[in-house]
Amino acid sequence: MSASAAARPPAPESTAGRDTSRPVPFPRAARAVFDLALEGMVWSRRSLLMAILLGLPIAFGLLFRGVIVSRLPPRMTAFDLYGFVIAIYYIRNALPLAALFYATALIADEVDGRTITYLLTRPVRRGAILFGKFAAYLVTTACLTLPAVVITFFLLTTTRGWTGVGARVPDLFRDLGVVVLTLLAYGAFFTLMGVLLRRPVIPGLLFLFVWELVANLPGYMPRLTITAYLRSLIRHRPPDEGLAEIFGQVLPTALCLEALGAMIVVFLAAALWIFAAREYVLEQ
Amino acid sequence: MTRSRTVVLGSAMIVGAGALVALGAIYLDPARAAVGPLPPQALSLPAGTRFVMGLDVKRFVASPFYARYSGAAGASARPQAFAELEEKTGLNPERDIDQVYVAGGQVPSGPRADGLVVVTGRFDRYKVARAIETEHKGVTSKTVQGITVYLFNEDRSGRGTGAAAFLDDSTIVLGAQSAVEQTVAARARGDVPLRNNTALLSLIESVKPGSTFWMVGDQTLLANMPKSLPAPGGPGSSQSLELPALKSLVVTGDLDPQVSLDLTGETGDEVAAKNLADVVRGFVALASLQANQKPELKQLASAVSVSTEATRVHVAARFPYELLDSIQPRRAPASASQPSSTP
Numbered sequence: 001m002s003a004s005a006a007a008r009p010p011a012p013e014s015t016a017g018r019d020t021s022r023p024v025p026f027p028r029a030a031r032a033v034f035d036l037a038l039e040g041m042v043w044s045r046r047s048l049l050m051a052i053l054l055g056l057p058i059a060f061g062l063l064f065r066g067v068i069v070s071r072l073p074p075r076m077t078a079f080d081l082y083g084f085v086i087a088i089y090y091i092r093n094a095l096p097l098a099a100l101f102y103a104t105a106l107i108a109d110e111v112d113g114r115t116i117t118y119l120l121t122r123p124v125r126r127g128a129i130l131f132g133k134f135a136a137y138l139v140t141t142a143c144l145t146l147p148a149v150v151i152t153f154f155l156l157t158t159t160r161g162w163t164g165v166g167a168r169v170p171d172l173f174r175d176l177g178v179v180v181l182t183l184l185a186y187g188a189f190f191t192l193m194g195v196l197l198r199r200p201v202i203p204g205l206l207f208l209f210v211w212e213l214v215a216n217l218p219g220y221m222p223r224l225t226i227t228a229y230l231r232s233l234i235r236h237r238p239p240d241e242g243l244a245e246i247f248g249q250v251l252p253t254a255l256c257l258e259a260l261g262a263m264i265v266v267f268l269a270a271a272l273w274i275f276a277a278r279e280y281v282l283e284q
Numbered sequence: 285m286t287r288s289r290t291v292v293l294g295s296a297m298i299v300g301a302g303a304l305v306a307l308g309a310i311y312l313d314p315a316r317a318a319v320g321p322l323p324p325q326a327l328s329l330p331a332g333t334r335f336v337m338g339l340d341v342k343r344f345v346a347s348p349f350y351a352r353y354s355g356a357a358g359a360s361a362r363p364q365a366f367a368e369l370e371e372k373t374g375l376n377p378e379r380d381i382d383q384v385y386v387a388g389g390q391v392p393s394g395p396r397a398d399g400l401v402v403v404t405g406r407f408d409r410y411k412v413a414r415a416i417e418t419e420h421k422g423v424t425s426k427t428v429q430g431i432t433v434y435l436f437n438e439d440r441s442g443r444g445t446g447a448a449a450f451l452d453d454s455t456i457v458l459g460a461q462s463a464v465e466q467t468v469a470a471r472a473r474g475d476v477p478l479r480n481n482t483a484l485l486s487l488i489e490s491v492k493p494g495s496t497f498w499m500v501g502d503q504t505l506l507a508n509m510p511k512s513l514p515a516p517g518g519p520g521s522s523q524s525l526e527l528p529a530l531k532s533l534v535v536t537g538d539l540d541p542q543v544s545l546d547l548t549g550e551t552g553d554e555v556a557a558k559n560l561a562d563v564v565r566g567f568v569a570l571a572s573l574q575a576n577q578k579p580e581l582k583q584l585a586s587a588v589s590v591s592t593e594a595t596r597v598h599v600a601a602r603f604p605y606e607l608l609d610s611i612q613p614r615r616a617p618a619s620a621s622q623p624s625s626t627p
Contacts (some may be wrong), residue, residue, distance in 0.1 A: 060583040095576065150298060153302070162309060166309040167493030169309055249592050250598070
């Protein structure tokens with residue numbers, strides 16, 4: 001949300017009948033922040049880049065249908081390829097990256113742009129600000145990802161006609177759910193990093209591409225990562241190499257849902273607590 | 285409406301339309317069946333069934349596997365046998381048979397086999413019935429619930445070594461007499477005894493729909509599997525590998541564009557699942573070690589992946605046809621001209 005938008009005086013009808021000595025009620029405030037943040041997020045250079053990143057599988061699907069499937073000896077079925085796109089591209093790489101670049105910027109951008117002061121001086125609770133911005137992040141990334149997943153699914157699974165597509169549909173719905181859960185879990189974690197750290201991108205990248213490799217280790221170590229739970233929720237198991245091939249394990253679905261739910265709540269609550277308590281002093 | 289709302293609405297419309305098309309695909313998919321891949325007719329199978337196997341003949345015949353290996357196995361014999369069958373019964377298996385299901389294990393320790401084969405497709409009932417009556421000696425028939433059951437080699441007590449019957453115009457059931465009669469009677473009454481076997485049905489529901497072939501079995505069937513394997517030390521070694529008992533096994537496979545095999549075995553507990561996974565990984569590792577002598581085995585080892593999910597062990601294998609060709613023994617160059625050289 002830009003500073004000018006935040007500093008814009010509220011509409012007369014919104015103040016009519018409201019006790020101006022008290023902050024705007026949480027739902028109304030969160031909704032207003034959501035609307036403003038969504039407008040700023042959807043139409044941004046960051047979203048353009050993310051749309052390209054998250055929409056790449058569509059281009060690949062078209063390429064596969066048009067060129068690859070007819071010219072190369074097939075090594076895997078089109079559904080295997082779709083599973084590879086979901087498991088390796090989206091769940092392990094693209095979605096965590098999208099979450100990193102959006103969620104760490106929810107508050108950090110306001111601090112960097114020195115507009116946080118204008119935002120915090122509005123008569124809205126800090127929780128409503130964070131909640132509205134997080135909801136805008138979730139809607140923006142879901143709007144970029146879910147259509148791409150659906151289109152990629154149909155592009156790849158109908159390569160040899162519609163026979164058997166119905167059998168794959170439950171996997172599509174499951175994948176859509178896991179995609180949203182991925183955005184929620186990583187979004188909550190990177191929102192926490194965004195309010196906790198001044199420069200959260202580099203630590204976030206290290207977390208994604210160093211710490212998350214722990215998911216390939218044996219024993220209970222994978223349970224200390226986010227990706228192990230998300231990988232276990234999808235049914236696609238593309239062949240791995242190295243440690244992942246040797247020690248690959250799939251965690252129980254109930255455990256994954258419980259762990260991810262707990263992570264989302266804890267990360268968001270911690271982010272909210274830090275954001276509400278922190279005093280932002282801007283450098284001159 | 286703001287620009288961002290337009291984007292959100294457009295995105296929601298794409299996802300919604302995709303979901304509708306996907307649901308339509310489920311509803312209109314010809315592979316849709318009563319329970320998992322089983323057609324409604326097969327639910328008349330006895331409740332005591334312990335394993336069921338299925339083969340999608342259409343997919344099998346259309347697969348590269350059939351094109352490659354059926355010709356190589358007997359290019360001259362196969363069409364002749366099919367031609368004879370077609371002449372006698374009007375049935376061309378490649379064209380007329382859709383699915384074959386094999387079920388059995390009702391009395392695993394019993395002296396008589398009780399296997400059943402259910403074949404669905406398009407049959408000329410008159411020609412098939414006439415072929416059964418005229419081509420086999422000792423064929424008699426009886427009527428069960430208004431349906432004719434053909435008995436093969438019926439003895440004085442009225443029991444045959446086998447039986448066959450039409451469940452309807454598109455379904456033939458063959459197998460042990462008692463099992464065929466039970467199935468026919470259940471079908472005539474509209475009963476679905478297999479629905480009472482909830483354990484087996486839950487396994488059947490877990491079969492990946494659209495598979496070319498599949499098999500499910502419960503612990504009764506798997507109790508006859510070996511409990512241990514010789515250790516890698518060789519036959520002379522006194523050590524052996526203990527295999528954890530399997531409670532159930534689900535196998536699904538596809539043949540196009542490569543041979544894909546997915547096995548899911550359920551063990552008693554997580555430790556047993558990990559042990560079993562380790563045993564399988566051990567064999568894959570052994571294959572990898574052999575890669576120095578046989579480079580094609582390196583690819584074979586990487587084609588198999590093993591994972592565990594609580595008490596389940598999942599083995600996925602993907603074999604490209606080039607790999608299968610490379611590990612097959614080389615055929616004699618003269619094989620191509622064999623038909624002309626054979627007296």
